[in-house]
Amino acid sequence: MKEALLKYGRIWLRTASMAMQAQLTYRLGSLGFLIGKTFRLVFFFAFVMAVFRHVESVAGYSLEETALFFLTYNIVDMSAMIFFRGVYGARRTVAEGDFDFYLVQPCSSLFRMVGSTVDFLDVLTIVPVLALTGIVFTHLPPAPWTAYAAYFLLVGNAVVLMFSIHVAVAALAVRTHEMDNAIWVFRNVMFMGRFPADVYARPVRLALTFVLPVAVMTSFPAQAFLGRLTAGWTVYALGLSTVATTLSLWFWRDCVSRYTSSSS
Amino acid sequence: MKAYAVAYSIALQETLQRRWSFLMERLGSFAVVVSLFSFWSALLGDKPEFLGYTRAEMLTYSLVLNFLMSFVFTGRGWMLVGEISSGRVSSYLVRPVSYQGYSLALDLAQKSVHAVSALLEIGVLTLIVGGLFLPRDPAAWALFAASAVVASLLFFFLEFCVSTLAFWTSESGGPLFCFELFVQFAAGAFFPLDVLPATLRRLLESTPLPYMAYYPARILLGKVPAGEAMRLVGLELLWLAGAVLLAGWAWRRGVRSYAAEGG
Numbered sequence: 001m002k003e004a005l006l007k008y009g010r011i012w013l014r015t016a017s018m019a020m021q022a023q024l025t026y027r028l029g030s031l032g033f034l035i036g037k038t039f040r041l042v043f044f045f046a047f048v049m050a051v052f053r054h055v056e057s058v059a060g061y062s063l064e065e066t067a068l069f070f071l072t073y074n075i076v077d078m079s080a081m082i083f084f085r086g087v088y089g090a091r092r093t094v095a096e097g098d099f100d101f102y103l104v105q106p107c108s109s110l111f112r113m114v115g116s117t118v119d120f121l122d123v124l125t126i127v128p129v130l131a132l133t134g135i136v137f138t139h140l141p142p143a144p145w146t147a148y149a150a151y152f153l154l155v156g157n158a159v160v161l162m163f164s165i166h167v168a169v170a171a172l173a174v175r176t177h178e179m180d181n182a183i184w185v186f187r188n189v190m191f192m193g194r195f196p197a198d199v200y201a202r203p204v205r206l207a208l209t210f211v212l213p214v215a216v217m218t219s220f221p222a223q224a225f226l227g228r229l230t231a232g233w234t235v236y237a238l239g240l241s242t243v244a245t246t247l248s249l250w251f252w253r254d255c256v257s258r259y260t261s262s263s264s
Numbered sequence: 265m266k267a268y269a270v271a272y273s274i275a276l277q278e279t280l281q282r283r284w285s286f287l288m289e290r291l292g293s294f295a296v297v298v299s300l301f302s303f304w305s306a307l308l309g310d311k312p313e314f315l316g317y318t319r320a321e322m323l324t325y326s327l328v329l330n331f332l333m334s335f336v337f338t339g340r341g342w343m344l345v346g347e348i349s350s351g352r353v354s355s356y357l358v359r360p361v362s363y364q365g366y367s368l369a370l371d372l373a374q375k376s377v378h379a380v381s382a383l384l385e386i387g388v389l390t391l392i393v394g395g396l397f398l399p400r401d402p403a404a405w406a407l408f409a410a411s412a413v414v415a416s417l418l419f420f421f422l423e424f425c426v427s428t429l430a431f432w433t434s435e436s437g438g439p440l441f442c443f444e445l446f447v448q449f450a451a452g453a454f455f456p457l458d459v460l461p462a463t464l465r466r467l468l469e470s471t472p473l474p475y476m477a478y479y480p481a482r483i484l485l486g487k488v489p490a491g492e493a494m495r496l497v498g499l500e501l502l503w504l505a506g507a508v509l510l511a512g513w514a515w516r517r518g519v520r521s522y523a524a525e526g527g
Contacts, residue, residue: 055307185289
């Protein structure tokens with residue numbers, strides 16, 4: 001187990017280093033993407049700030065609390081972009097036949113597909129997000145250590161859930177060419193996680209909790225920190241990520257076993 | 265003209281052929297609209313209006329954005345960047361068609377399908393939720409339609425200008441990504457520009473960006489008197505003329521320095 005972890009750690013570092021070198025080679029392109037990502041973050045943050053010049057609360061949340069939801073969404077989303085970036089190229093990997101090479105390499109094909117591409121621009125953009133989150137924590141009323149523990153536990157749980165969704169999308173890319181934009185659709189749906197789940201009507205909130213668990217990933221951590229999440233929901237979130245990961249891994253194995261290599 | 269009609273027809277069939285991709289794309293776009301409207305509803309709370317928008321007007325604004333996102337913000341920039349970088353654009357240079365016209369035909373096909381779908385979604389949601397603000401003055405509809413068509417062409421040509429950077433550098437993807445994000449935010453495609461501080465709003469109003477979403481939506485909501493709306497559409501046409509000239513100039517200069525790398 002330890003040896004396997006070390007091996008995959010080395011592979012990840014090597015591929016991450018290669019990705020970083022590629023991004024450093026394309027300076028203008030990388031700068032454009034970096035400015036774009038930063039701009040998106042700043043603009044949404046400025047929007048939330050501008051809104052709070054006109055109102056005192058949104059769905060019962062103050063500016064600092066709303067900012068915590070928004071920043072948590074960014075932490076979860078960017079973590080997925082950093083670690084599971086490979087899924088964005090999954091369709092091309094399959095269509096161009098490169099997946100065949102992944103299958104014959106002495107390393108997990110899932111790891112190669114999902115985790116061996118790293119976007120260093122997101123590593124750069126997550127730093128100010130983490131710093132801002134720290135600042136927001138200091139502006140919120142003092143909370144016990146258990147609130148912090150629950151927050152970080154549920155953020156970690158959200159990353160696990162993101163992993164399971166990315167694995168399912170990668171499996172879909174192996175299985176069919178029909179749903180080639182599934183990951184972008186998921187990103188659009190994730191847009192809903194920018195705001196606290198309480199702003200949505202009950203049916204939408206239920207869908208975001210039980211069908212496509214955007215609320216579990218983006219709202220639960222902040223709600224837990226603010227003491228607005230019961231222990232039952234925390235258990236549900238942890239159970240959901242366990243089930244989702246198990247199912248997505250099974251789905252991946254099933255799709256790979258049916259892979260016909262017809263594109264290569 | 266027949267060649268462009270054929271290109272349009274083929275692109276239309278191609279878009280409709282991938283049904284699942286299309287449906288999921290629509291679902292994703294709709295999620296963004298639901299998200300924004302829900303946020304605005306939460307802001308409104310029990311108040312009759314927020315920033316001068318009633319609940320019905322805000323719902324209409326969100327739904328109009330759903331339509332404009334499908335009809336305006338769908339250029340062919342990434343296709344052009346890919347074709348220049350891979351050298352495939354060479355094959356278009358020797359054909360007896362204008363690349364811009366061909367590209368516009370493909371874009372129009374995509375816009376047609378997505379815009380019709382957006383209108384259907386708006387219809388269904390209106391039936392379910394109700395309370396949509398619908399202008400009674402036919403002039404508002406006509407001016408909105410004119411403004412949306414010009415906005416669509418304006419975005420196409422502005423994006424085309426940025427994409428021609430690929431003639432000079434293989435790294436034009438970054439600037440294009442930046443441009444698309446900036447334009448959508450600054451055009452008011454996510455929220456009305458009224459929320460911004462007055463200085464920033466005035467600054468944006470002196471650019472062509474608000475003509476792509478903010479002004480068309482305000483024209484439909486009747487927030488702009490007919491005379492002022494006509495003046496805005498006139499200004500929009502001027503911006504479009506400038507963008508067309510700029511795109512043509514950038515294309516000619518680009519083709520002159522094109523080295524057909526990889527082609």
